[in-house]
Amino acid sequence: MVNLLTGPKGSGKTQQMIDLANKAVKDCNGNVVFIKKSRRDTYSLSFDVRAISMDDYQVIDTTAAYIGFIYGMLGGNSDIEAIFIDGLLKHADITLESLPGVIESLKKISKEQDVEFYASVSATTEQLSSCDLSDCKILN
Numbered sequence: 001m002v003n004l005l006t007g008p009k010g011s012g013k014t015q016q017m018i019d020l021a022n023k024a025v026k027d028c029n030g031n032v033v034f035i036k037k038s039r040r041d042t043y044s045l046s047f048d049v050r051a052i053s054m055d056d057y058q059v060i061d062t063t064a065a066y067i068g069f070i071y072g073m074l075g076g077n078s079d080i081e082a083i084f085i086d087g088l089l090k091h092a093d094i095t096l097e098s099l100p101g102v103i104e105s106l107k108k109i110s111k112e113q114d115v116e117f118y119a120s121v122s123a124t125t126e127q128l129s130s131c132d133l134s135d136c137k138i139l140n
Contacts, residue, residue, distance in 0.1 A: 002106045002136045005120040006128065013120040014041050014086055016139075020118055021084045022046045030081035033073065037090040049084075054091055066092040067105045074113045085119040096123060100131045107135050 005013050005020075017034070018041075025032040025048045032049045036042060039053045054060065060069050074080055088094055094102055099121070106117045118139075121128070125138060 001110055001116055002103060003116070003118045003139050004103075004128070004133075004136055005118065005139045006123055006125055007120075007140060008124070009122045013122070015044075017084050017086045017118060017120050018042065018045050020139075021049050021082070024082045024084075024116075024118075025049050028081045030079040031077060032082045032084070033080055034084045034086065035091070036086045060092055062093050063098055063102060063105075066094070067102070067109075070106075070109060074109070074115060078113075080113075080115055082116045082118065085117065088119045088121050089123070096127060099123075099128070103131050103133075103136065110135075 005016055007013055021032055021034050022045065025046050033052060034042070034045055034049050035052045035054060037053070038055050042051050045051055057069065060066055070083065085091065088102070089096065089099070106119070109115065110117055
């Protein structure tokens with residue numbers, strides 16, 4: 001399943017994502033990964049959550065490379081149960097226009113690999129109207 005947390009920039013989505021990740025790591029038997037553009041604002045993330053800063057992987061600058069990165073993480077660690085992606089539109093070359101394809105990729109990976117995705121998007125639900133949100137859950 002792909003869970004989406006939507007809202008305008010500055011509406012507290014990052015802290016909500018951190019809270020959700022901290023809860024998930026307590027409730028699951030596997031690993032939880034938190035992907036963020038930078039290392040900022042992760043001070044309250046549990047030490048049990050694997051935090052990844054995409055600033056450390058600047059070569060991943062296309063959507064295809066980003067999806068490949070996620071597949072690589074899952075291939076290297078089959079115990080990942082949840083992946084949190086904070087600020088999805090800040091990663092690689094992902095835009096509102098390319099978001100439908102990214103969400104489809106995440107839904108496919110979720111089904112294939114039995115992993116739960118949580119992604120925050122700085123957009124309104126109306127701005128996501130071009131996305132097929134079946135098999136997705138809007139968290140707010």
